[in-house]
Amino acid sequence: MLLSFLFRTVLRDAAKGNICQHVKCFHSGSQLLSADKALLMKLRKSTGYTFINCKKALEKFDNDIVQAETWLHEQAQKEGWSKANKLEGRRAKEGLIGLFVGDKAAVMVEVNCETDFVARNEKFQQLVKDVTFATLAHHRNKTQRQEGYVKSFLAGDELSKLSTGEGTSLADQVALTIGRLGENMSVKRAVAVGVPADWHFGSYVHGGVGGQNEVAMGRYGALVVFQGGKEGEQDMLGRKLGQHIVGEAPLSLGNMDDLPCGESETRLLPQTFLSDPSRTVAQFLAGKQARVLDFVRFQCGEAAGEETK
Structure with missing residues (x-):
């Protein structure tokens, strides 16, 4: 009897046009659900x-x-x-060096995490970019009326107070990334450099990750400041000097007429040049009509104060 009653009800509703109304309502509900799903996907993606x-x-x-x-x-x-x-308190010795070179300003930073796996995560790499550009903005704001050579180091506590382009502090950005990835992280240090019009930057990052973008990232980084060099060769010269500094880890600059003291040489200019072992760095520079003025080397995880400068 129940089935008979339902059948009669359907026939009656059909005669009155109610089934079309029900279908229409159901169809409208489907559109609403699709809209909700699209909104959900958009929020998830953003x-x-x-x-x-x-x-x-x-x-x-x-x-x-x-x-x-x-x-x-x-x-x-x-x-x-x-x-x-x-x-x-959990050990955070992994991470990345981030390096950006602009026209007359350059920045190198170190951001740490616990594992290499997280260092390769794009959210962590975004944090490295945020730290890099916050440091650059701070440097430009601080030195906008200064001329000549300017170099400044910032420790982690100073960096944490800087603001990102979105107005939040780097400390908040670090906390946000920790919440997303579940590892301890820290902003360790940064160096910002400004140079006069006739000086040049060289740079190199070893163990690069994150593909090709405006902030180079890896486990080792070098930033070198030099004068001269033949026109059209300055980019290659800067890269070769950066590679040497990363590979040979000099501790000081030295002088152009210094004599090498053997394999344990820690001055840059008397070292055997990595790209041309038949010459010292000084001899190579003389042949290129160039002069190194300063350099900084960062190695991810090294103790504070161990950077070469």
Whole structure:
């Protein structure tokens, strides 16, 4: 009898046109669900947070994606600070050196994490970029009225107070990344250099990751300042000098007329040149009509104060 009753109800609704109305309602519901799904996918793509958290945020703010994204960042940052406090003290000796060379300004930074696996994560690499450009902005703001050669080192506590382009502090960005990746991290150090118009930068990063982009990243980095060099060869000259500094780890510059003291030579200019073992660095530079004025070398994980400068 129940089946008979249902059948009669369907026939009656069909005669009144209600089935079309039901189908129409169902179809509209499907469109709404598709719209919700598209919004969810968009939020997931723009933030990188899990589907569950993105869905929760959209439900909380009645599908307002702007408020949902803001809330997600706030929650991730809170979680990151909580994790950062719990992970504090855990050894963070891995990470990356980030190096950016502009027209007359260059920056090199070190950001640490616990494992090489996380160092290769694009979210960690984004943090390295944030630190690099925050340092560059700080350098340009500080030296905009200064001329000549300027070099400054920043320790981790100074770097943490700097602001990113989005207005948040680097300390907050570190906490946010800790919350996302679950490892202890720290902003260790940075050097920023400005040069006069007729000086040049050379640079090299070894063990590069992250593909080709404006911030080179790896486990070792060298920044060298030089004058002269033949026109059209200065980029190659700077790269070769950077490779030598990374590979041979000189501790000081030395003088052009210094004599080598053997295999343990720690002065740059008397060292045997890596790209041409028949000559010293000084002899190579003389042949290129160039002169090295300064350099800095960073090795990821080395003790504070061990950078060569």
